[in-house]
Amino acid sequence: xxxxxxxxxxxxxxxxxxxxxxxxxxxxxxxxxxxxxxxxxxxxxxxxxxxxxxxxxxxxxxxxxxxxxxxxxxxxxxxxxxxxxxxxxxxxxxxxxxxxxxxxxxxxxxxxxxxxxxxxxxxxxxxxxxxxxxxxxxxxxxxxxxxxxxxxxxxxxxxxxxxxxxxxxxxxxxxxxxxxxxxxxxxxxxxxxxxxxxxxxxxxxxxxxxxxxxxxxxxxxxxxxxxxxxxxxxxxxxxxxxxxxxxxxxxxxxxxxxxxxxxxxxxxxxxxxxxxxxxxxxxxxxxxxxxxxxxxxxxxxxxxxxxxxxxxxxxxxxxxxxxxxxxxxxxxxxxxxxxxxxxxxxxxxxxxxxxxxxxxxxxxxxxxxxxxxxxxxxxxxxxxxxxxxxxxxxxxxxxxxxxxxxxxxxxxxxxxxxxxxxxxxxxxxxxxxxxxxxxxxxxxxxxxxxxxxxxxxxxxxxxxxxxxxxxxxxxxxxxxxxxxxxx
Amino acid sequence: xxxxxxxxxxxxxxxxxxxxxxxxxxxxxxxxxxxxxxxxxxxxxxxxxxxxxxxxxxxxxxxxxxxxxxxxxxxxxxxxxxxxxxxxxxxxxxxxxxxxxxxxxxxxxxxxxxxxxxxxxxxxxxxxxxxxxxxxxxxxxxxxxxxxxxxxxxxxxxxxxxxxxxxxxxxxxxxxxxxxxxxxxxxxxxxxxxxxxxxxxxxxxxxxxxxxxxxxxxxxxxxxxxxxxxxxxxxxxxxxxxxxxxxxxxxxxxxxxxxxxxxxxxxxxxxxxxxxxxxxxxxxxxx
Numbered sequence: 001x002x003x004x005x006x007x008x009x010x011x012x013x014x015x016x017x018x019x020x021x022x023x024x025x026x027x028x029x030x031x032x033x034x035x036x037x038x039x040x041x042x043x044x045x046x047x048x049x050x051x052x053x054x055x056x057x058x059x060x061x062x063x064x065x066x067x068x069x070x071x072x073x074x075x076x077x078x079x080x081x082x083x084x085x086x087x088x089x090x091x092x093x094x095x096x097x098x099x100x101x102x103x104x105x106x107x108x109x110x111x112x113x114x115x116x117x118x119x120x121x122x123x124x125x126x127x128x129x130x131x132x133x134x135x136x137x138x139x140x141x142x143x144x145x146x147x148x149x150x151x152x153x154x155x156x157x158x159x160x161x162x163x164x165x166x167x168x169x170x171x172x173x174x175x176x177x178x179x180x181x182x183x184x185x186x187x188x189x190x191x192x193x194x195x196x197x198x199x200x201x202x203x204x205x206x207x208x209x210x211x212x213x214x215x216x217x218x219x220x221x222x223x224x225x226x227x228x229x230x231x232x233x234x235x236x237x238x239x240x241x242x243x244x245x246x247x248x249x250x251x252x253x254x255x256x257x258x259x260x261x262x263x264x265x266x267x268x269x270x271x272x273x274x275x276x277x278x279x280x281x282x283x284x285x286x287x288x289x290x291x292x293x294x295x296x297x298x299x300x301x302x303x304x305x306x307x308x309x310x311x312x313x314x315x316x317x318x319x320x321x322x323x324x325x326x327x328x329x330x331x332x333x334x335x336x337x338x339x340x341x342x343x344x345x346x347x348x349x350x351x352x353x354x355x356x357x358x359x360x361x362x363x364x365x366x367x368x369x370x371x372x373x374x375x376x377x378x379x380x381x382x383x384x385x386x387x388x389x390x391x392x393x394x395x396x397x398x399x400x401x402x403x404x405x406x407x408x409x410x411x412x413x414x415x416x417x418x419x420x421x422x423x424x425x426x427x428x429x430x431x432x433x434x435x436x437x438x439x440x441x442x443x444x445x446x447x448x449x450x451x452x453x454x455x456x457x458x459x460x461x462x463x464x465x466x467x468x469x470x471x472x473x474x475x476x477x478x479x480x481x482x483x484x485x486x487x
Numbered sequence: 488x489x490x491x492x493x494x495x496x497x498x499x500x501x502x503x504x505x506x507x508x509x510x511x512x513x514x515x516x517x518x519x520x521x522x523x524x525x526x527x528x529x530x531x532x533x534x535x536x537x538x539x540x541x542x543x544x545x546x547x548x549x550x551x552x553x554x555x556x557x558x559x560x561x562x563x564x565x566x567x568x569x570x571x572x573x574x575x576x577x578x579x580x581x582x583x584x585x586x587x588x589x590x591x592x593x594x595x596x597x598x599x600x601x602x603x604x605x606x607x608x609x610x611x612x613x614x615x616x617x618x619x620x621x622x623x624x625x626x627x628x629x630x631x632x633x634x635x636x637x638x639x640x641x642x643x644x645x646x647x648x649x650x651x652x653x654x655x656x657x658x659x660x661x662x663x664x665x666x667x668x669x670x671x672x673x674x675x676x677x678x679x680x681x682x683x684x685x686x687x688x689x690x691x692x693x694x695x696x697x698x699x700x701x702x703x704x705x706x707x708x709x710x711x712x713x714x715x716x717x718x719x720x721x722x723x724x725x726x727x728x729x730x731x732x733x734x735x736x737x738x739x740x741x742x743x744x745x746x747x748x749x750x751x752x753x754x755x756x757x758x759x760x761x762x763x764x765x766x767x768x769x770x771x772x773x774x
Contacts, residue, residue, distance in 0.1 A: 198745040199738070481765075
């Protein structure tokens with residue numbers, strides 16, 4: 001007897017339809033085999049499915065040969081999400097379920113040994129795949145039902161294999177899953193906590209308004225990290241489309257919070273500086289999104305930038321430039337979205353003494369040169385805003401409490417609207433100033449474009465009709481300082 | 488292609504001040520098109536630590552600029568740190584500067600100053616007593632320092648640790664009866680131990696560029712800011728004249744918001760009135 005169940009395999013961020021065929025027949029030797037390029041986790045489904053079926057008080061086809069084929073056989077299948085469709089296909093093939101009941105459904109889920117259905121990664125992609133095929137219903141783990149609903153399919157939330165079987169036998173629908181995003185999101189760190197730091201706050205506001213990359217440099221303990229953490233709180237909320245884009249990536253990576261399947265706020269990712277290149281831009285045998293993609297539409301925060309491996313930093317140049325990462329593997333090439341805003345922090349020298357009036361820098365020139373060389377000209381050029389944060393004096397820490405994030409976010413949203421409208425013209429005075437700056441300062445062609453871009457943001461934040469010289473002048477102050485220009 | 492020339496001690500053009508020192512070089516190799524006479528013009532050496540502080544590099548740069556603006560030839564050793572800053576300051580002012588090397592004049596040492604060396608050679612001169620192809624070696628630098636002192640009427644030490652090559656230059660200068668100035672520094676900074684010690688031993692503390700110029704009998708040409716400043720820039724300038732400050736401190740001291748202060752700072756930088764190191768801003772030049 002033969003039965004089929006539809007599911008989807010993840011390929012990068014997308015899914016491809018996979019048909020699970022189960023054949024239960026009287027072979028010469030009883031046994032259970034899975035064919036169709038199934039990986040280790042997928043092969044282990046045998047044990048889970050066998051125990052799950054028994055625990056659900058259903059019959060494992062004894063003294064029979066059970067063959068499961070995952071078609072197309074040429075596509076690699078990874079992970080445990082095939083457990084549920086395999087189990088159901090076997091049950092249908094052994095006539096414990098009406099085989100036609102499986103039609104019109106897609107299935108996804110991992111089985112526990114006691115028959116419970118466990119949540120899996122990438123349900124959103126699977127649900128989207130099902131909808132593309134015109135399949136209306138997705139039988140999925142109850143914890144993932146809200147996520148599946150985002151794709152516009154009707155989720156059938158199941159908590160146990162027995163529940164799925166009951167549903168397919170027509171013995172009633174399982175109780176519906178809780179609505180998406182029932183839980184409130186934890187509040188962002190607020191800018192009001194940052195005392196003083198007028199320069200840093202201003203730069204952060206500009207970065208948020210113009211989606212500029214920021215580099216904060218200064219001795220340890222001057223609040224670089226603290227400031228960076230407050231960027232997501234002043235970014236505009238994601239649009240509906242962007243929410244889905246981000247959720248899709250986070251779903252595949254298994255990062256969705258239970259109870260809040262839809263990511264509605266810009267993500268903030270902070271990989272450790274020991275992260276490998278693959279961890280940052282994505283990769284692996286079955287390529288998975290890296291930190292750059294997880295930060296899509298949000299912030300990628302690299303604390304202690306020069307401590308990162310040079311190849312990892314250089315690999316970031318492509319996503320910074322075109323907002324995507326392309327990962328080539330033997331099996332093919334995948335493109336992950338990676339339109340993030342980069343925020344980096346660094347000390348001015350390896351010992352951290354530079355820029356601190358209270359400390360002597362003990363770095364040798366060679367060590368200093370090696371440290372600065374980590375930051376290639378090309379990478380440095382990608383930071384629109386470079387801020388030096390010298391050690392603050394005691395007076396600053398006792399400064400007045402500062403403005404909260406909300407009004408800043410409000411200004412940012414308004415500036416974004418203005419920036420989206422049209423590029424304001426540059427006044428003659430402003431252009432003259434920019435020309436003069438190119439002559440007098442070490443400012444490359446790319447540097448000039450960068451200053452022009454930032455002055456546009458400054459003008460938009462100010463609500464100005466045109467870009468004036470004061471806007472260009474301010475933008476000039478965010479260029480990389482002389483300390484970074486190897487001389 | 489730069490042209491290299493050789494100037495023998497027997498040549499009439501050989502700088503008389505250098506000829507007078509103990510153990511003068513037999514000949515000097517010259518790189519650059521400038522007339523040989525510049526070697527005999529009134530010159531001041533500005534030397535100091537290679538790994539200098541922000542304060543040191545600022546003072547080195549300003550000294551180079553102001554001495555050159557007053558028509559003095561700025562001599563230094565092309566090293567990292569103070570030496571390089573002094574050369575750059577002189578070039579910025581459109582003045583003449585001479586780099587004395589401890590290796591052949593065709594060697595760009597240190598490598599990162601290759602471009603600086605080329606710029607110096609364009610208007611001034613890169614000189615050495617060593618033939619082309621001679622590699623730098625530790626023992627050649629003290630010998631180079633005797634030429635630095637020998638070419639000049641006064642030597643200014645900007646920053647020096649307790650044991651520093653710059654102090655060797657000062658010793659040579661004292662032996663030859665040239666004036667020695669030391670830039671006072673913070674007594675807590677290791678980079679000022681050498682210079683402060685020089686002052687204790689009788690070197691003249693340098694408090695403004697005019698000190699040197701007066702010693703040479705030169706009247707400084709006062710460079711007046713020609714650009715008209717915005718009120719915000721005037722205010723910021725008056726604030727940084729008092730002390731070197733970070734931008735946040737300027738914001739609080741001036742009562743102007745961060746964006747406007749940033750704009751004012753750029754304006755002042757372009758006018759050459761303010762310089763910065765590691766995020767601290769200083770008024771360029773003395774008041």
